[in-house]
Amino acid sequence: xxxxxxxYGSVYPAEGFRAMMGVAVFELPLCVxxxxxxxxxxxxxxxxxxxxxxxxxxxxxxxxxxxxKEFYVHDQxxxxxxxxxxxxxxxxxxxxxxxxEKILAGCAAVLPF
Amino acid sequence: MLHTVNKSPLSSDxxxxxxxxxxxxxxxxxxxxxxxxxxxxxxxxxxxxSALRSHPVYAxxxxxxxxxIDRVIQGIRVxxxxxxxxxxxxxxxxxxx
Numbered sequence: 001x002x003x004x005x006x007x008y009g010s011v012y013p014a015e016g017f018r019a020m021m022g023v024a025v026f027e028l029p030l031c032v033x034x035x036x037x038x039x040x041x042x043x044x045x046x047x048x049x050x051x052x053x054x055x056x057x058x059x060x061x062x063x064x065x066x067x068x069k070e071f072y073v074h075d076q077x078x079x080x081x082x083x084x085x086x087x088x089x090x091x092x093x094x095x096x097x098x099x100x101e102k103i104l105a106g107c108a109a110v111l112p113f
Numbered sequence: 114m115l116h117t118v119n120k121s122p123l124s125s126d127x128x129x130x131x132x133x134x135x136x137x138x139x140x141x142x143x144x145x146x147x148x149x150x151x152x153x154x155x156x157x158x159x160x161x162x163s164a165l166r167s168h169p170v171y172a173x174x175x176x177x178x179x180x181x182i183d184r185v186i187q188g189i190r191v192x193x194x195x196x197x198x199x200x201x202x203x204x205x206x207x208x209x210x
Contacts, residue, residue, distance in 0.1 A: 006121050008179050009146030037124045040149065045181030053179065080123065082154020 001030060001111045002104075003038035007056040008048055013041045016113030017059050024066040031107065032063075033100055034092065035074035038113075039081060042073070042088040061090040074100060115204035119145035122157035127209040129160065134207075137167040142200060143189075144173040151177065151185040161186050173197060 001020065005012040023030045034042055046057045060071075071092035078084060078094065085094055095103070104110055116131040116139060128143075128150055135141060141164060143150050150157050151172040164170055165188040174191045177183075185191060192200070 004124075006124070006146045006149065006180070008176075009119065009121070037121045037146070037149070040121075040180065043181045045183060046179060047181070048179035050175035051179050057181070080156040081149075082152065082158075 001032045001113060003032060003034045003041055003113050004036045005113065006037040006040040007046065008051060008053060012113045013038065013056055016111075017056065019111065019113065020063060020068055021066065024063070024068055027067060030068050031070035031072065031103055032068065033072045033074070033103065035077045035100065037077075039073055039077045039083060039088075042090060042092065043083065044087055044089050057089045072100065072103060114207050115140050115142060115200050116207045116209060117142045117144055118147040118150070118209045120210065121146045122150040122160065123155065128157070128164075131207070131209040132160070132164050132168075135168060138169070140169045140171060140200060140204065142171045142173065142192075142197070144176050144197070148172050148176045148180060148182060151189050152182050153184055153186050158186060161189070165189070171196070171200065 003016050007013045046055045072095045073092040075094050075096055116135045118128045118131050120127045122128045150161050170189045171192050172189050174193050
């Protein structure tokens with residue numbers, strides 16, 4: 001699953017999360033890759049209460065409990081946003097674009113969110 | 114005129130487009146995903162710093178808080194919804210979205 005959009009400004013990251021829960025129910029193997037503005041979805045300290053929305057970042061660290069364990073974050077997407085792995089709500093493997101293409105090549109399907 | 118930008122500066126060129134048009138001293142308001150431009154350390158910081166030389170730049174506080182942005186580039190003024198309403202009352206709105 002490719003997560004490329006920032007949270008709250010569009011429905012994509014929330015729908016991606018919902019799709020991940022659906023995949024977990026059917027116990028299908030899934031890797032989740034955060035790149036471009038999608039890396040903002042994992043940033044610590046999100047509090048959208050003033051927007052009357054639920055904090056999205058808080059949901060992702062619970063996914064390993066339902067069987068989704070492969071998380072990747074694009075190194076360049078973090079760097080160009082002034083972020084490091086320490087700014088994220090969960091541990092994810094930091095990978096290059098080339099590595100991402102290799103991971104995608106090993107998947108049966110790619111779901112963009 | 115008040116120029117509002119609601120898209121992230123790293124996935125859209127709306128901020129650049131707004132700055133090409135906005136006259137000196139016209140205020141720029143970052144809101145929704147536009148507030149990512151206020152975050153220090155991103156690739157877009159130079160664009161914002163240069164905008165601050167000729168425009169007042171505002172960022173909407175509740176949108177910063179939602180996205181975990183607890184620091185903004187120096188010179189950006191953080192406003193709440195009342196401040197947003199005041200700006201809209203004072204200027205004609207040009208939304209870039």
